[in-house]
Amino acid sequence: MTRYIIKRLLSIIPIVLGISIIIFTLLSISPGNPATLMIGREATDEQVAVLEAQLGLDQPLLTQYVNYMTDLLRGDFGTSWQTRGPVIDEIAVRFPVTLKLSVFSTLIVIFFGVTVGIISAVKQYTKLDYVVTTSSLVIASMPDFWIGLMLMLLFALKLRWVPPYGASDWTGYILPVIVLSLGIMAMVIRVTRGTMLEVIRQDYIRTARAKGADEKRVIFKHALKNALIPIITVIGNDFGSILAGAIVVETVFSLPGMGTLIVNAVKIKNIPTAMTATLFLAILYSLVVLILDIIYAYIDPRIKAEFSRRKAR
Amino acid sequence: MEKEILLTIKNLTVKYKTDDGIAEAVNNISFQLHKGETLGLVGETGAGKTTTGLSILRLLPERTAEITEGEIIFKGENLLDIPKNEMSVIRGKQISMIFQDPMTSLNPVYTVGSQIEESIFLHNRDLTNPQIKEKADEMLELVGITPERRDDYPHQFSGGMKQRVVIAMALACDPELVIADEPTTALDVTIQAQVLRMMDELKRKYGTSMIMITHDFGVVAKTCDTVAVVYAGEIIEYGTVQDIFEDDKHHPYTTGLFHSLPNMNQDTERLQPIEGLMPDPMALPAGCKFHTRCPHCFDKCKTVLPQDIDFNGHMIKCHLYSKEV
Known part of the structure; x- marks a missing residue:
């Protein structure tokens, strides 16, 4: 197991x-000169040349990339071309916002998605089930930013229950979290329902009933644990979608998170900030997927057996 | 002395509603089971044997299956009148079931020990954990598995071992009735013999009654006291093992089944299979349901449903014998 993790x-x-x-290639070959973008339209050629030299933009692309990566290995995460401060400081300020957003959204997705999915499966072909499957399909088909704008219109502008933008206090998070979780929750509901229906038909569920287990025990002890693997896979993948969705949602609600940081950095070709922030999210996502894979092993003994077989080899 | 009756099934009729129509899986089946006896339900795949077994425990798929008629009287109580949620008190405790495929009938994510313990725990809530563990170990030993393997998962067991675990689970609460649904079909022949012998020993030891669902006359001869031959959802012949194996009067279907078995004492070149297939349960023929395949079929068979003809307890549902009585 340890070897597998390493x-x-x-x-x-x-x-x-x-x-x-x-990312580096995309940012470098996209049109626009960062130096010109930073100084503005009135920049003279000399000013641009001086700034380019300062930022290392006069060097070949490969050298720029290698320099950035060697700095990264030394623990220097780059200096923002915009603020002239270390990128890591920017991330330290912005990441907690995105973290709150994604953690709350994930918790809501897991709690409501799985619960509603189970209820829908147990009550298959009832009115409730039809309502759940239809509404989750409709919600899953609506784009995040549109739901965001509509909710903002209703709850922030019309009813004035929550602020329309910013994260000055916790009320600012309510709408973004809802928007971020809705679509993914709809997916999780559908997957949970489908997997549970499949598991409920298995022979070992009939065995559990034949033993005298009541319906609650059959569903939560015998069926759910078997259904968890596909559900967790979806939730894991959705954590990626949540990080990606955070970029959209943060933009719609003007939240100062990682999403807006990356979007703004890309807009003015602030390469160090864009690179470091994106890599940070990529590593985070990889770690989450790894943790999920380890959780699998604890749920399903057959997967664990596979790990130990690999270890023996 | 008349033996005590444990289970009476009267006119049981089960239908499956499917998209293509209504399948008449069990048609008017009646039988009795005495305490300590084993009844064999014999027949081809799709004859309605398993459906009969599942009806007793009320484990039929809820949406499609419906018991349209009949009574299942267990110890004087009609199981079909009991509220659905109260069946769990009877399942596993008084009546338990051994399923056909041991590969899929154990939950893959729990250890075999914990699955046996669950059977015990569900019906003995007053026992402490160590007591339950001890009882589970006892059950494992009883079916010939060392208790050290209690923490292993089903995928670490072979098919025969898994079936032993299933049997241990079914017997854990000393049920009065065990419904064994083709318990050895998925196992290879040597393991079959072991498992059957073990089941027989356990049955004798605890005085358990059993319904043995099988298509194998060898299993019937080894384990059963009485036999019901099922065809297209009906019991077409019923009698003691002696009646079925030694009497010379038989339903033509039973005769056909015996002809399709290899006989050690005779030098036969080829086996004689029964021509044709079992009728589609969605479109059962009128009259005797076997008439489409019966070598002795005459006009009456095609229109009139034959009644049971009683030869001192040996019942045959066939017009061939109606003249004799």
Whole structure:
């Protein structure tokens, strides 16, 4: 098991390398000169040249990339071209906002998604089930930003229950969290329902009933644990969607999180900030997926057996 | 002395509603089971044997299956009148079931020990954990598995071992009736013999009654006291093992089944299978349901449903014998 974890941790290295190359290339070949963008339209050629030299933009792309990566390995996460301060300080300020947003959303997704999915499966083909499946399909089909704007219109502008933007206090998080969780929750409901229905038909569920287990025990002890693997996989993948969705939601609600940080950095071609912030999220996502894989092993003994077999080899 | 009757099934009729129509799986089946006896339900795949077994425990799929008629009287009480949520008190405690496929009938994410313990715990809430563990170990030993393996998961067991675990689970609460649904079909022949012998020993030791659902006359001969031959959801012949194996009067279907078995004492070149297939339960033929395949079929068979003809307890549902009585 330990060896497997170490192996998986090492596999994050090529992932980070790949992502860094892609982002760096995309940012560098996209039109616009960062130096010109930073100074503004009235910039003279000399000012631009001086700034380019300062930022290292006069060097070949490969050298720029290698310099950035070697700095990264030394623990220097780069200096923002916009604020001229260390990128890590920016992340330290912005990340808690995104973390709150994604953790609360994930918790809501897990709690309501799984619960409603189970209820829907147990009450298959009842009115309740039809309402749940139809509404979750409708919600899953609506784009985040549109739901966000509509909710903002209703609850922030019309009813004035919550502030329309910013995160000055916790009320500012209510709408963003709802928007971020709705679509993904709808997906989790559908997957949970489908998996539970499949598991409930298995022979061992009939065995559990034949033993004299009551319906509650059959569903929560025997069926749910078997259904958890696909559900957790979806939730794990959705954590990626939540991070990506956070970028949209933060923009819609003007929250000072990682999403707006990356979007703004990309807009003015602030390469160090964009690179470091994106890599930070990529590593975070890889770690979450790894943790999920370890959880699998604790739920399903057959997966654990596979780990130990690999270890023996 | 008349033996005590444990289970009486009267006119049981079960239908499955499917998208393609209504399947008449069990048609008017009646039988009795005495305490300590084993009844064999024999027949081809799809004859309605398993449906009969599941009806007793009320474990039929809820949405599609419906018991349209009949009574299942267990110790004087009609099980069909008991509220659904109270069946869990009877399941596992008084009546338990051994399923056909041991590969899929154990929950893959719990250890075999904990699954046996659950059976005990569910019906003995006053026992402490160590007592339950001790009883579970006892059950494992009884079915020939060392208790050290209690913490292993089902995927670490072979098919025969899994079936032993299933049997241990079914017998954990000393049930009065065990419904064994083709308990050895999924096992290879040597393991079959072991499992059957073990079940027989346990049955004798605890005085358990059993319904043995099988398509194998060998299993019937080894384990049963009485036999009911099921065809297209009906019992077409019923009698003691002696009646079925030694009497010369038989339903043509039973005769056909015996002809399709290899006989050690005779030098036969080929086995004689019964021509044709079992009728589609969604479109059962009128009259005798076997008439489409029966070598002795005459006009009456095609229109009139034959009644049971009683030869001192040996019942045959066939027009061939109606003249004799």
